[in-house]
Amino acid sequence: MSDDSLVDVADAVPFALPDIGEREIAEVVQTLRSNWLTTGPKARLFEERFAQAVNGRHAVAVNSCTAAMHLALEAVGVRAGDLVYLSPYTFAATAEVVRYLGATPVFVDIEPDTLNIDLGLLADRLENDRLRGSGTSRVIMPVHISGVPVDMERVWNLARQYDLAVVEDAAHAFPASRRGQLVGTMPEDVTGAVCYSFYATKTITTAEGGMLVTPDAEVAERARSMSLHGLSRVAWSRYSAGGTWRYDIAAPGYKYNLTDMAAALGLVQLERASEMKEKRELIAARYDKEFAAFQHLETPRVPSDVSSAWHLYVLRVENEQARDSLVSHLQRERIGCSVHFIPLHLHSYYRDTYGYLPEDYPVATREFGRAVSLPIFSAMSEAQVSRVIDAVSSWAGRFDG
Numbered sequence: 125m126s127d128d129s130l131v132d133v134a135d136a137v138p139f140a141l142p143d144i145g146e147r148e149i150a151e152v153v154q155t156l157r158s159n160w161l162t163t164g165p166k167a168r169l170f171e172e173r174f175a176q177a178v179n180g181r182h183a184v185a186v187n188s189c190t191a192a193m194h195l196a197l198e199a200v201g202v203r204a205g206d207l208v209y210l211s212p213y214t215f216a217a218t219a220e221v222v223r224y225l226g227a228t229p230v231f232v233d234i235e236p237d238t239l240n241i242d243l244g245l246l247a248d249r250l251e252n253d254r255l256r257g258s259g260t261s262r263v264i265m266p267v268h269i270s271g272v273p274v275d276m277e278r279v280w281n282l283a284r285q286y287d288l289a290v291v292e293d294a295a296h297a298f299p300a301s302r303r304g305q306l307v308g309t310m311p312e313d314v315t316g317a318v319c320y321s322f323y324a325t326k327t328i329t330t331a332e333g334g335m336l337v338t339p340d341a342e343v344a345e346r347a348r349s350m351s352l353h354g355l356s357r358v359a360w361s362r363y364s365a366g367g368t369w370r371y372d373i374a375a376p377g378y379k380y381n382l383t384d385m386a387a388a389l390g391l392v393q394l395e396r397a398s399e400m401k402e403k404r405e406l407i408a409a410r411y412d413k414e415f416a417a418f419q420h421l422e423t424p425r426v427p428s429d430v431s432s433a434w435h436l437y438v439l440r441v442e443n444e445q446a447r448d449s450l451v452s453h454l455q456r457e458r459i460g461c462s463v464h465f466i467p468l469h470l471h472s473y474y475r476d477t478y479g480y481l482p483e484d485y486p487v488a489t490r491e492f493g494r495a496v497s498l499p500i501f502s503a504m505s506e507a508q509v510s511r512v513i514d515a516v517s518s519w520a521g522r523f524d525g
């Protein structure tokens with residue numbers, strides 16, 4: 125290429141792009157030539173390697189994180205009317221899977237620093253629900269926003285105290301750790317699973333895909349069976365030599381299995397996960413350093429004992445008006461940006477079904493109003509990072525004089 129910087133000035137900076145190299149392409153092509161396209165040896169190998177990468181015991185590869193969370197809730201025995209606890213500051217998927225099973229999503233507000241669920245409020249709410257007995261409290265669903273892990277020691281203690289399962293939405297959190305403990309590690313005495321996303325824009329991708337990781341062999345077995353029509357035996361071996369045609373339908377399951385084509389991508393992406401994370405860390409460090417100069421910009425507050433996956437870089441400004449102004453400015457500068465997240469209680473379905481008001485979750489409502497996600501992806505060039513910094517700085521400079 126003749127001049128990268130000229131090209132970059134002319135072109136838009138995308139909000140997110142996958143980081144696919146020749147090795148990924150070769151691995152997918154090899155899978156196509158192998159004639160085994162759907163769930164088979166590559167999916168099994170991806171499960172093994174992913175479980176190792178997160179210190180997990182059992183892993184079940186599926187076609188999305190949404191599917192993984194649905195299967196996890198089903199496997200831990202969520203029933204209609206049960207209460208499932210999560211923050212409203214998340215994507216549609218985390219709560220919709222609760223509704224799939226007829227259970228009730230109980231929203232708990234967030235802490236302003238990390239944008240993760242406020243565990244003090246969660247403890248209060250669990251105690252209140254126990255006293256009122258208005259439903260069976262069943263599961264806590266922590267979401268590790270941006271890749272900053274929730275304090276899981278505290279969540280596990282609440283789960284033990286109130287006899288709850290834990291299903292983690294780790295869509296942003298591969299690889300991430302807190303106090304040296306990787307997201308994916310779950311103690312044996314806690315029932316539940318950790319669910320990952322390999323959607324195109326996530327930290328590693330299989331185009332569409334997900335993984336359920338659990339210390340519990342029964343949860344893994346149930347999820348695996350339900351991911352493939354509730355068949356009693358793992359049916360990918362049905363068509364291989366030595367496989368049998370006989371199977372039993374033990375439950376009306378779903379169709380959530382991951383293809384070998386997708387797993388082929390995942391195997392290479394998994395090997396590159398640390399290298400890609402280091403690139404995102406460098407981008408975050410550059411943003412942090414440059415934006416520290418401006419009073420009107422708040423950079424992400426990552427606890428000192430956390431290694432974030434840096435799936436998102438959520439910048440915060442003074443208020444909603446400033447946020448909208450920054451978004452318009454970035455759009456004019458042709459820089460992709462986004463807002464994470466429009467809290468679930470503000471969406472028509474949850475508002476109309478449960479009668480929520482914006483002020484029911486004041487921290488989520490306020491922080492959403494002043495949040496802007498900037499591009500942070502491993503395939504980003506230095507020139508692209510500089511363009512984002514220049515555009516944000518020129519906007520912020522108007523206020524700081």
Ligand SMILES: *Cc1c(COP(=O)(O)O)cnc(C)c1O
Pocket residue numbers: 187188189190191214215217218267293295296320321322323333334
């Ligand atoms: C992307 C995302 C999901 C859904 O992941 P899929 O693999 O697309 O199902 C769930 N939760 C959060 C917080 C996400 O950002």
